[in-house]
Amino acid sequence: MIVGSTTASDSSRKARKTYLRMVQSIQLMDFVPKMARVDNPIIGFSEENARCLHHPYDDTLFVSIQVGDYNTHRVLVDNGSSTDILYYPAFQQMRIEREQLVSTNAPLVGFGGMKVYSLGAVTLPVTVGDYPQQITKDVTFLVVNCSSTYSAILGRPTLNSWKAVTLTYHLIIKFPTEYGVGETMNIEKQRAVVEHVEGLEEILLDNSRPKRTTRNDTLASPPIHQALMTFLRENQDVFAWSHKDMPGIDHSVMVHKLNVSPSFPPIRQKKRVFTQERDKAIVKEVRKLQEVEFLREVYYPDWLANVVMVKKANGKWRMCVDFMDLNKTKLDEAD
Structure with a gap:
């Protein structure tokens, strides 16, 4: 014990x-x-x-x-x-x-x-x-x-x-x-x-573009392994290698929507202060998303949802958004 x-x-x-x-x-x-x-x-x-x-x-x-x-x-x-x-x-x-x-x-x-x-x-x-x-x-x-x-x-x-x-x-x-x-x-x-953990190998899809790689299972039999490699190389155009390769997605295919009741206004979170390292990562990520028109600048005087920075295994930062308080008023009323 x-x-x-x-x-x-x-x-x-x-x-x-x-x-x-x-x-x-x-x-x-x-x-x-x-x-x-x-x-x-x-x-x-x-x-x-x-x-x-x-x-x-x-x-x-x-x-x-x-x-x-x-x-x-x-x-x-x-x-x-x-x-x-x-x-x-x-x-x-x-x-x-x-x-x-x-x-x-x-x-x-x-x-x-x-x-x-x-x-x-x-x-x-x-x-x-x-x-x-x-x-x-x-x-x-x-x-x-x-x-x-x-x-x-x-x-x-x-x-x-x-x-x-x-x-x-x-x-x-x-x-x-x-x-x-x-x-x-x-x-x-x-x-x-x-x-x-083994079982994956790096595959180069385009010899003229060394950064365009994916991973394939090495445990598959040689015929299946070769057929899969050929298939991936022939269809490499479906891969999104950067944000610029995704100019827009039709809403009939996929759409992200926050399920918030219009009768309950969102809660304004207390604004967080980030360290210099995280602040730079936030600015870099936001600019990148603005350039490809994934984001647009808006002003909400009565609502604030903070970003959350999570460090990945490779040392880079992943930026998330804290939507925990969106339905807080509704939950309080239900209680």
Whole structure:
């Protein structure tokens, strides 16, 4: 059992007292609060799920997941851990810079009571399951530099965010997805702890334009591989290589519309102030979209939706728009 947190504030005395008051207030309630209705597929287990196992056994539940661009094996599934952990050897094999770690002084306390301090926290995209019954979500790991037979630990924060159900008898995890119930099993193979995701190769579509490339699956048979390459090269005109290649899309094909009730005016968000690096990225992106007439300048004195800057894996910025408050008034009125 591992107790800890990804933030320093959660380990403060004030935070612990607040949490204790919250737990006590729940215990004193004499009624069960109504839970929101959740439309998720029913998750069940059967003896068929244990077809690959030889009983009896007392094995731990560990699985393989994709962390970023790497297939990560021997990941322990631990319902007793209050945090997600990535061990430093696996962190090093993923070639992530130490500078990306967010400092945290929250200690981890194990079963023996010994405190271990992490090197920092890092948020990485994690994919679990087989397509199309798979999910991808960002997971914040605490990076710990100590010996372990595992490469990472998935604790309650991630299992709860996946709405996952674990069963040690079957050594399997099941979780709801948009396309039914996904699962990942504990099938151990002799392999490296972390290995880069392979199976794609860069294909040059036009010899006179070296930047016009796409990726193709290398696991396909040679005839299918060659036929697909020929097809892509013959139809390269359907690719949009830049914003200028998309002068406009007919509304009968696709249109993006904000579903806002006209009887409830949008909320004006508080204007955010960005750092110089993010500010430059915003200006560059807006100018690029204005040049191809994707955007036009308008003035809304009673409405403001801030942009949100998200750093991509290649170090560049992705600009999104925060529309969270569009229906806030409507929701408040409904409450």
